[in-house]
Amino acid sequence: MTGHPPKKPPILELRNVGKTYQVKQGLFGKARPLTAVNDVSLSLSRGEVLGLVGESGCGKSTLAKILLGLEAPTTGQVLVDGQEIGDQDRLSLARRIQPIFQDPYSSLNPRKSIFDIVSLPLRVHGIGDRTQWEKQVREILDIVGLPARVMNTYPSQMSGGQRQRVAIARALIMKPEIVICDEPTSALDVSVQSQILNLLGELRREFGLTYLFISHDLAVVEHLASRVAVMYLGRIVEEADVAGLFDHARHPYTQALLQSVLTPEPGLGVPDTQLGMAYPNPIDPPSGCRFHPRCPLATDHCKSHAPRPIRTEQGLVECHLYDPESQMYKNEAA
Amino acid sequence: MEKPLLSVRNLTIDIPVGGGTLHAVRGIDFDLNRGETLCIVGESGSGKSLTSLAVMGLLSKTIRRTADRMDFDGTDLTRATPRTMRALRGARMAMIFQEPMTSLNPAYTIGDQLTEALLLHKPVGREAARARAIELLEKVGITAAESRLSQYPHQLSGGLRQRVMIAMALMCEPELIIADEPTTALDVTIQAQILRLLYDLGREMNMAMILITHDLGVVARVADKVAVMYAGELVETGPAAEVFNMPSHPYTRGLLRCIPLPGKTERGSKLGTIPGIVPSLVGDVQGCAFRTRCSYAEAACHGDIPRQGSGGHAFRCIHEDGNRHFEEAIA
Numbered sequence: 136m137t138g139h140p141p142k143k144p145p146i147l148e149l150r151n152v153g154k155t156y157q158v159k160q161g162l163f164g165k166a167r168p169l170t171a172v173n174d175v176s177l178s179l180s181r182g183e184v185l186g187l188v189g190e191s192g193c194g195k196s197t198l199a200k201i202l203l204g205l206e207a208p209t210t211g212q213v214l215v216d217g218q219e220i221g222d223q224d225r226l227s228l229a230r231r232i233q234p235i236f237q238d239p240y241s242s243l244n245p246r247k248s249i250f251d252i253v254s255l256p257l258r259v260h261g262i263g264d265r266t267q268w269e270k271q272v273r274e275i276l277d278i279v280g281l282p283a284r285v286m287n288t289y290p291s292q293m294s295g296g297q298r299q300r301v302a303i304a305r306a307l308i309m310k311p312e313i314v315i316c317d318e319p320t321s322a323l324d325v326s327v328q329s330q331i332l333n334l335l336g337e338l339r340r341e342f343g344l345t346y347l348f349i350s351h352d353l354a355v356v357e358h359l360a361s362r363v364a365v366m367y368l369g370r371i372v373e374e375a376d377v378a379g380l381f382d383h384a385r386h387p388y389t390q391a392l393l394q395s396v397l398t399p400e401p402g403l404g405v406p407d408t409q410l411g412m413a414y415p416n417p418i419d420p421p422s423g424c425r426f427h428p429r430c431p432l433a434t435d436h437c438k439s440h441a442p443r444p445i446r447t448e449q450g451l452v453e454c455h456l457y458d459p460e461s462q463m464y465k466n467e468a469a
Numbered sequence: 470m471e472k473p474l475l476s477v478r479n480l481t482i483d484i485p486v487g488g489g490t491l492h493a494v495r496g497i498d499f500d501l502n503r504g505e506t507l508c509i510v511g512e513s514g515s516g517k518s519l520t521s522l523a524v525m526g527l528l529s530k531t532i533r534r535t536a537d538r539m540d541f542d543g544t545d546l547t548r549a550t551p552r553t554m555r556a557l558r559g560a561r562m563a564m565i566f567q568e569p570m571t572s573l574n575p576a577y578t579i580g581d582q583l584t585e586a587l588l589l590h591k592p593v594g595r596e597a598a599r600a601r602a603i604e605l606l607e608k609v610g611i612t613a614a615e616s617r618l619s620q621y622p623h624q625l626s627g628g629l630r631q632r633v634m635i636a637m638a639l640m641c642e643p644e645l646i647i648a649d650e651p652t653t654a655l656d657v658t659i660q661a662q663i664l665r666l667l668y669d670l671g672r673e674m675n676m677a678m679i680l681i682t683h684d685l686g687v688v689a690r691v692a693d694k695v696a697v698m699y700a701g702e703l704v705e706t707g708p709a710a711e712v713f714n715m716p717s718h719p720y721t722r723g724l725l726r727c728i729p730l731p732g733k734t735e736r737g738s739k740l741g742t743i744p745g746i747v748p749s750l751v752g753d754v755q756g757c758a759f760r761t762r763c764s765y766a767e768a769a770c771h772g773d774i775p776r777q778g779s780g781g782h783a784f785r786c787i788h789e790d791g792n793r794h795f796e797e798a799i800a
Contacts, residue, residue, distance in 0.1 A: 190656040191627075294746055295513075324512040325683060329727035329740035336737060351657055354686075358729035358736055381731060395657040397664075397686030398730055401713045405665040405690050410658050 145178035152211035171197040173369035186360030233306040237318035239298030250286040296327035375450030473500040478538040508688040511698030526554040560590040563638035567650035573622040580618030605636040628659040700758035707782030717791040
């Protein structure tokens with residue numbers, strides 16, 4: 136059920152979104168611009184799971200904040216169901232888009248009971264009264280696989296997996312359409328991670344949810360996502376459906392990322408990705424193609440010329456090797 | 470047979486807590502030869518970090534450590550004085566911690582921190598120590614090594630800091646390195662590079678390494694030997710290829726089923742899970758600790774659990790081959 140009809144209007148759309156921060160270096164240093172998100176266009180159709188992968192500092196979390204309305208983009212537009220986010224008030228946006236964060240230890244208020252935490256969205260939106268809240272909390276806890284008796288306990292009395300279920304319950308109690316999952320399982324143990332991934336998969340099917348699934352774990356992304364976008368230094372450098380990306384990665388960065396996945400298969404050894412090691416400083420991005428200092432295939436052309444996004448039916452890729460007008464174009468139909 | 474560099478028998482760690490004693494590690498045995506990599510794999514709270522701290526003699530005073538034997542190249546670690554341990558640590562056995570952000574001192578330069586152990590343990594001068602530091606920084610792949618010596622930890626990225634930690638551990642050419650989740654805080658691309666580096670350096674210097682991790686992918690790729698730890702016990706040990714190809718303890722098999730395998734696990738299918746939670750280890754702990762989550766648990770699992778297996782591949786379970794064949798037959 137990973138296929139999605141092609142021409143449904145997107146439920147969430149980013150049009151040339153950019154976010155620039157002014158960063159001071161040192162106490163008296165002059166502020167310099169840091170482009171965290173650079174001209175990103177993405178769209179999500181209803182019911183699909185878009186995986187967003189990339190190294191720390193590439194801008195994935197900034198993008199998530201923009202989608203949640205927690206940060207305003209410097210340029211471009213974010214549209215939910217064709218309506219711009221900026222035109223909607225925070226509350227109505229929160230009914231449609233909800234987050235699940237990485238660390239269930241810091242994202243739940245330790246002084247509030249589970250009932251308070253999960254029912255908070257209902258109270259903020261002024262929906263129903265106490266008996267209705269209790270009924271709804273009971274229902275949603277059941278859906279995420281927690282017994283109703285946890286309502287009166289506190290986060291400190293729960294395990295990491297249970298806390299993440301609470302975070303999911305809180306995100307879903309308003310029946311949102313879109314859930315932004317920012318590394319939802321990376322703080323969890325392996326046996327708990329698989330439970331949460333199964334739960335997220337079931338909830339998506341049951342409620343027709345749309346996920347933006349941010350993760351650095353490519354094996355998890357491959358398992359859950361229907362489409363994948365790869366981000367590097369604020370730009371989407373490749374985007375394709377999950378089979379295309381994992382079977383025929385095109386961008387050299389995507390290829391290196393895929394090679395770095397360590398599957399539990401003994402005897403294969405640790406791969407040599409041939410990636411230059413240093414992730415560049417986003418305040419001082421490299422000239423030309425931003426990936427060129429680490430790219431094993433880079434030439435002088437890459438140092439001086441930024442590649443343009445190439446969109447084909449295989450998806451999007453931003454690399455001179457795939458630009459028919461570039462001198463580096465290699466005509467591989469693969 | 471070569472005499473192992475490190476030999477541990479019946480290591481037990483008890484922690485006094487409010488309501489009694491927490492039996493955090495219970496009777497674990499392992500041997501490690503020179504040049505060999507042992508991976509201890511387990512989930513949080515399984516006791517894997519405590520085990521490594523026990524070997525290094527770094528447990529806090531309130532924690533009780535006992536062992537029938539803990540022998541490091543002829544030195545009995547169970548009787549070693551603090552002075553002996555200090556002479557060993559940093560010089561002959563070194564540790565790499567998980568968080569490169571917190572385990573470097575922010576107030577000292579990289580150079581000071583790198584040369585400290587060498588100046589302490591070996592009769593070398595400042596110049597020689599500096600030269601060694603530069604040599605090792607280059608070896609771990611840090612460019613402009615000389616200029617890094619005067620930098621402070623906050624001026625380096627996470628990946629670079631972890632490399633500095635590794636270089637620091639290698640300063641005195643230790644015979645044993647214990648790395649506790651050395652790549653968990655890093656990006657996947659950096660993780661692969663750091664693991665490769667550790668692996669190559671280990672081979673080059675004939676170092677023994679204990680690598681502690683929760684990541685079965687890492688284990689499969691770098692381990693010679695694997696020790697699977699659950700709730701304070703080693704439930705399965707053996708050569709990496711055997712443990713992964715013939716996982717015999719139900720817990721080991723359960724863990725392997727939890728991870729999606731690119732190209733093998735069907736996309737979007739349900740992943741395996743291990744229901745239930747880790748039991749409390751406070752008070753009297755008897756029988757198999759995994760029985761509360763095991764689908765084959767029966768009354769006999771409350772009693773003494775035999776150790777089975779042959780040829781270095783061992784596991785603790787009352788069921789013959791941990792019901793592996795049974796499972797394969799119904800699959």
